[in-house]
Amino acid sequence: MTKIDDVARLAGVSTATVSRALRGLPTVSQATRDRVLAAAAQLGYAASPSASRLAGGKTGAVAVVVPRITRWFFATVVEAAEEALHRGGYDLLLHNLGGSETERQRLLYTAALHKRVDALMLVATPLQGPDLHAVTSLALPGVTVSSGTGVPGWPSIRIDDVAAARTATTHLIECGHRRIAHISGDPADELAFTTHIDRRRGYREALGAAGITPDPALDVEEEFTVAGGERAVAELLRRGTPPTAIFAACDEIAMGAMAGLRQAGLKVPADVSVIGIDDHDLAGVVGLTTVAQPAAEQGRLAANVLLTPLTGGDYPGEETVILPTRLIVRESTAPPRAN
Amino acid sequence: MTKIDDVARLAGVSTATVSRALRGLPTVSQATRDRVLAAAAQLGYAASPSASRLAGGKTGAVAVVVPRITRWFFATVVEAAEEALHRGGYDLLLHNLGGSETERQRLLYTAALHKRVDALMLVATPLQGPDLHAVTSLALPGVTVSSGTGVPGWPSIRIDDVAAARTATTHLIECGHRRIAHISGDPADELAFTTHIDRRRGYREALGAAGITPDPALDVEEEFTVAGGERAVAELLRRGTPPTAIFAACDEIAMGAMAGLRQAGLKVPADVSVIGIDDHDLAGVVGLTTVAQPAAEQGRLAANVLLTPLTGGDYPGEETVILPTRLIVRESTAPPRAN
DNA sequence: CTGAAAGCGCTTACAG
């Protein structure tokens, strides 16, 4: 393996100069830089990251933490972040909690992040108490995406979940619905997401504004997955008179709900309207009305917010960037059946 | 930051002994080990990965390369691999090619992998010529998942794509179809996946076995996405008499095709049957008949194949592990309309 | 603009 000494020798300079030239530091004359670059190219030299990290104190990597990479929103955020990070010359260490508290413990208390990265991106991973302390004591710059609980000093990129939920619910109300069910976050969720809390709040606010009293029988807690949506519908039907509309806290739940309704012999939207939040890739396929959120943009923005200080720019510190959402009406919502 | 010397001092041993004790090497007495562990715990010490890597020559990381993390199959493979890798104490560096040749060039020719990882997992990323050489010259153990072109000396985990396609097509034939369209890989694809080649072969073999002559007008090339499926259906309809059934090379295409058919006023399966390959999370939701493949298991197996040699076990070297697929009949396939 | 030298914080033969 060729190392920096080989390049130095070939270029006729010191290793310090090779190091400076290769990293593009300004204090190298053009002629010297050219010579070093040529030598490095000729030898096919690339610095050893381990050695650079140890000597330089920078890892050149960013850790990205997501609850479940298999969910549309998280995969989309990661894809966009990955591109921005690599473009900026950073590696991306992926941590997928897989919905498991054990995994989260490992991440937080096992030195898994210790001196491995220069910055952190926490996607929908709210932290409190000792968990939060475990992260802040890393003393790294970071950014949260769609996290209910922000990290002190970190910027936060997200949408206004309350408003998005209000938009969704209001759309159903404007269609003429009054018996509007809601399916949202699982209280048994080990990771304690908070997104569903805000969405439920928006749901209630919209009902309230229309003078509709929230009916607990129409409010089901389930996980943010297709299977969760199916189970929730079964539960709703078990409880008695079905709603005429369902606001699902995310598109995966919504699509699961649509499937559940169909299995129960109910037609969407003739019998029951369904709306979600996300604008999942497949929302168009199943004709799902939804409140779209810019997932890729959140990932890209978050990556850039991290890249800026890492490359000498200013770290924004604690601030909140709220990205816009928009209602997309498809075929899953309609006025309730006249009766 | 506490370092190894601090622990050594507190435990009253040399740094060499601290290093050995903490890594669980056998050549340390139990009493000494206990003392070192206690000292490390008391100081909250964890070794600096950069220093360990430089001194030890191992990075403790594995790179996973996927075409598009947003596609169901890849996200599922990565999720399973991530869990196995972290469980084994390895970091996962994610590389998402994003369907872009530029990204692939960066990965291959930019030292992005140079001395950063101990092993490589290539998912559906066939390599040839100089690209293949760029990877093999890294001289790292690796594994390919569902890659058409294997890497010499590496194990390969996949399904039998030809057989899966044959199963899908045969199911349609057994339903009574003769005009069976196929939608598969995009020839313009920059990454040159090969999966679609095998699946197209299986399609033709099944037709041949049933004495059906493949009709080029029924064979459309499109990318493996929902949008690709929608476009493909539009193209099929533009070409004239629609088929009575469609075999889509993956579930995303299949679901896009279902949407396209619906938009064209055609009913599935009454007018056109549709079958895919994958058993995507949402296949059940849209009632898609498909040939299921074990995505998570492929990811888990691939990770373990890598972990084994990394932890002292035997690297299998070049060998192919074929995992089973199975037909799941739902509502999207039925006999053709009598006429 | 460039170089000599120290130092980053570990691990690994080598001895004992």
Place this chain on the structure above:
DNA sequence: CTGAAAGCGCTTACAG
């Protein structure tokens, strides 16, 4: 079973 010492391959003040 344990330690002293060298070494991993860079980067960073410090001088000039």
